[in-house]
Amino acid sequence: MECRERRGKSKVLIMKTGYILTVMLTLVTTGAFAVPLETLVSADTAARLRASDELILETQLRNPSLRLLPQNAELRQFVNTASQSLNPGMMVEALYLYRKPAGFHTSASNWDEGQKLRIFNQLTAISTLAGIQYYSSSRGVMRTFYESSGVIDSATNRNPLPDPVFTQIPLMLSLHARQKDLTFGDNIYNYNYVNTRDALFFSQENVTALSYGIIPAIGRGNLRSIISIFDCGDSILVYAVSMARASTLPGMGDRISNSFGNRADAVLKWLSGRLNNEVFGRI
Numbered sequence: 001m002e003c004r005e006r007r008g009k010s011k012v013l014i015m016k017t018g019y020i021l022t023v024m025l026t027l028v029t030t031g032a033f034a035v036p037l038e039t040l041v042s043a044d045t046a047a048r049l050r051a052s053d054e055l056i057l058e059t060q061l062r063n064p065s066l067r068l069l070p071q072n073a074e075l076r077q078f079v080n081t082a083s084q085s086l087n088p089g090m091m092v093e094a095l096y097l098y099r100k101p102a103g104f105h106t107s108a109s110n111w112d113e114g115q116k117l118r119i120f121n122q123l124t125a126i127s128t129l130a131g132i133q134y135y136s137s138s139r140g141v142m143r144t145f146y147e148s149s150g151v152i153d154s155a156t157n158r159n160p161l162p163d164p165v166f167t168q169i170p171l172m173l174s175l176h177a178r179q180k181d182l183t184f185g186d187n188i189y190n191y192n193y194v195n196t197r198d199a200l201f202f203s204q205e206n207v208t209a210l211s212y213g214i215i216p217a218i219g220r221g222n223l224r225s226i227i228s229i230f231d232c233g234d235s236i237l238v239y240a241v242s243m244a245r246a247s248t249l250p251g252m253g254d255r256i257s258n259s260f261g262n263r264a265d266a267v268l269k270w271l272s273g274r275l276n277n278e279v280f281g282r283i
Contacts, residue, residue, distance in 0.1 A: 033197055033198055034232060035199075035230050035232060036232065037050075037097070037232045037235065040071055040230055041068075041070055041071070045095065049095060049097035050097065055094045055095060055268055056068065056094065057093070057094050057261055057265075058092070058093040059091075059092050059260075060090070060091045061089065061090050064088060064089070064243070066079065066093065066241070067093060068093040068095050068239065069239065069241070070095075070228070070237065070239050072198060072230070074194070074198075074199070075228050078194065078201060078226065079241060082226065083224075083243060086222065086244075088224075088243035088244055088245055089244070089245050089246055090243065090244050090245075090246050091242070091243045092241065092242045093241045094240045094264045094265070095237070095238070096238045097232075097236070097237055097238075098235060098236040098237075098275055099234065099235050100234055100235055100280060101280050101281075104280050105234045111198075115231070115280075116200065117169055119200060119229060119279055120166060120169045120193075120195065121165055121278075122271070122275070122279060123227075124151075124175065125274070126150060126163060126191070127149055127151070127162075128149075128274065129270060130147065130149040130150075131147075132144070132145045132146060132266050132267070132269075132270045134263050134266035135266075137259070143182065144182050145182070145263060145266050145267075146179050146180060146182075147180040147182055148178075148179065149178075149180070150163075150177060150178060151164065151176070152188070154176055155188045155190075158188070160178070169195045169200075170195065171195050172193065172194055174190065174191070174192050175190075175193075176188060176190055176191070177191055184210040184211060184218070185211055187206055187207070187209075188208045189205060190204070191203070199229060200229040201226060201228035203226045204223075204224070204225040205221060205223065206220060206223040219245070222244055222246070223244045224243050225240070225241070225242040226241050226242075227271070228240075238271060240264050240267065240268060242260045242264060
């Protein structure tokens, strides 16, 4: 499905096979820019990221605070607003540096619009999350994260839709998705995407309550996950945070926190694979 700009309108209606996807706001008119890594994170953190292919992970329970959040005003406002409205009891943050192939390096002043568009289309490819694996600490084995995953028309009707594909990046976009998680069950999520001059980021919020087996774990709207993408010229900085007001049943907080840390690693590996295969052609 291709989504094209309709200038002068505040809503873009995207139609295919009988459904309408509503995109709020017009398309971005500013150029894209790469940002030096050291302007986003401290020099020590930048050195750690460059020295290893591993992600930097912070897991916190009980009065968590944001520790890895990059120095970007728009992202900080987006994440802080989510955190303040949620008042989470658990938080998992991750930083990961993806290294571009040599032929795709850009200068510190220009983020190639083609790269940015291809990355955005991978972020909205929600169906490709189906089947990704994460390490289950409680079971000591690799386990499927999402058994199924896909865009739907609404939280009420739940009619499946294909992943949207864009020819230009919208400034903001909202989607609903149905995802069957082998830990938390079959649930509905709201995805909100934001495109800024320096970054792409999106949030995931649970529309339905999550349960751990038969045990209620996270109430409706009490889970927020945010992923941001920054072009740093020769690399891409990915910041991810999951925060939740979780069940206070004994042992549940630690179990959920450990699960979310391993899931963050799985999602970042999924994103890295999509960048390799679909954006930069490195298989």
